[in-house]
Amino acid sequence: MRLLASTDFALRTLMRLAAEPDRRLTTETLAREIGVPRNHLHKVVQALAEAGLVRTTRGAGGGVTLARDPAAITLGAVVRRLERGQPLVECFRADGGACPIQPACRLAGVLAEARDAFLRRLDATRLADFAVPVALAPQG
């Protein structure tokens, strides 16, 4: 059971930004501090911006900040958004997949309940409680 690497990277990004909500961090700084290759981080930041979770500013003094109060963002909402379109198993695909036992299958409902139990645990969180203390973030 895996999350996308890009979801992992997005969670790191948000936790780091949550530590200094008023500071614009460049993607260079972010990439170094959270251990994500810069080209990956660009895509991750773009996805977070499209989700309305971060704001990006170009040019000198530009960078990335949280777009919302970290107390108002749950990890469940972040993971649901970033993992949408990731089917747990084949029959969870948007096109329904091609599993021939699907009409007789009782498993899909239980798997959906298990997935929901996973997400509910993350819904009971606030990003503010996961800020990475700046003093502990790697310097460089």
Place this chain on the structure above:
Amino acid sequence: MRLLASTDFALRTLMRLAAEPDRRLTTETLAREIGVPRNHLHKVVQALAEAGLVRTTRGAGGGVTLARDPAAITLGAVVRRLERGQPLVECFRADGGACPIQPACRLAGVLAEARDAFLRRLDATRLADFAVPVALAPQG
């Protein structure tokens, strides 16, 4: 959030076998009925045999059967076994990964709790309740 395709295929295999616990099904029949390419299914059956979940018999009249009572197998046990070594995120890898914020991270514990909530739902099952009715399995 995804399970391995091989886990999906293994669950289909077990659900089909559970419908006729006393019958040896050839991998050809199984592959056709559950919609899994034969070369994939061979590996899946091998993994299930190593896990002590199925028994294989070679030669004429040979095939695959459940190795245990389907009322004594939970989907949680199957998924835990087949997904072991699949890290939810980088820091869940056996080698600990290389995430630089790990020392300051509070997320890993919550992700582990979410994963456990997922698996607990599957622990509360018995394979016997997920047998694919033979009459509904595709014929051919």
